[in-house]
């Protein structure tokens with residue numbers, strides 16, 4: 490077995506597994522059995538590929554960022570255009586895969602958590618397509634910040650339930666989803682949005698997202714006759730990054746995941762789990778790196794981008810870092826903001842603020858690499874959703 494596959498209990502090395510209350514064991518066993526029965530089923534994969542192509546708009550282009558490359562004067566930069574998928578981000582790939590699984594498992598009610606609302610929108614979209622009941626849990630603080638996405642979900646027929654506990658953000662929405670799931674497991678499927686949570690979610694989400702890297706690898710080979718030297722992707726829970734990286738793990742290709750460096754190095758000011766304050770711990774069912782204080786309490790986090798603003802990171806990333814296969818860096822709010830403007834003005838592509846963290850790192854390293862070098866940056870999503878945040882950030886900076 491490849492060292493990049495988890496063991497039967499969902500561990501990559503010491504990371505992953507299933508740390509859940511007794512009541513969740515049976516639903517997770519049922520989900521694992523359901524998924525493994527279909528994982529290499531031809532008919533299921535044919536159906537998945539059909540919706541990826543005709544509903545989500547795949548394959549997405551691999552685009553050469555000519556002007557950005559020229560401006561930076563180093564490595565040639567290619568963009569994997571997940572922003573061009575239906576609903577505007579990579580999250581739709583996973584949502585399609587899981588809703589097809591839910592249908593096969595005979596579930597009629599879908600629940601999901603959402604932070605910025607992107608995963609909620611992707612889930613509400615596939616629920617509308619398949620006529621399934623949809624409940625989205627969202628922290629009331631996030632509901633306030635992401636009015637437009639809340640409205641989109643409602644238009645798509647979903648019920649958005651506000652979560653008023655804790656910090657009233659993503660972590661609390663996940664807790665509430667798990668609670669709902671335990672109560673309603675007979676007819677309900679929990680459609681989790683990143684490569685996080687208890688086994689089998691990190692593996693399953695990675696499998697569904699790995700279409701990104703399979704396409705990119707094939708597209709790059711066809712165009713250049715070789716493999717790229719480096720891959721760069723932003724890392725929240727880690728699904729777009731592992732989706733790009735997975736097909737290249739056995740190749741001699743450098744990979745860099747970029748976390749949210751936020752507004753400073755102090756605990757509470759960032760979401761860089763591999764930086765200071767990140768220690769091995771357990772959060773929401775999985776063992777991975779978790780930002781925590783000296784007493785082991787989960788720390789508050791901050792990022793300009795809601796999609797990267799989470800205290801833990803998918804377990805496969807912790808493993809890939811521990812064996813030295815993937816490098817991790819971070820980009821600050823300011824750097825992401827600058828990269829957001831740079832890509833928009835130079836290439837005519839407005840990236841999501843999450844994505845802008847990956848772009849920021851590419852901008853940092855491309856000039857240090859030779860002109861023959863090549864890199865692919867995962868353009869995980871489009872930035873329309875972020876224009877208000879960017880305007881506010883700009884105003885805030887002007888006042889400072």
Ligand SMILES: *Cc1c(COP(=O)(O)O)cnc(C)c1O
Nearest residue numbers: 725726727728729796843869870
């Ligand atoms: C949600 C989101 C992310 C972060 O999630 P991952 O699971 O780390 O990919 C990144 N980019 C966009 C556009 C997103 O919507």
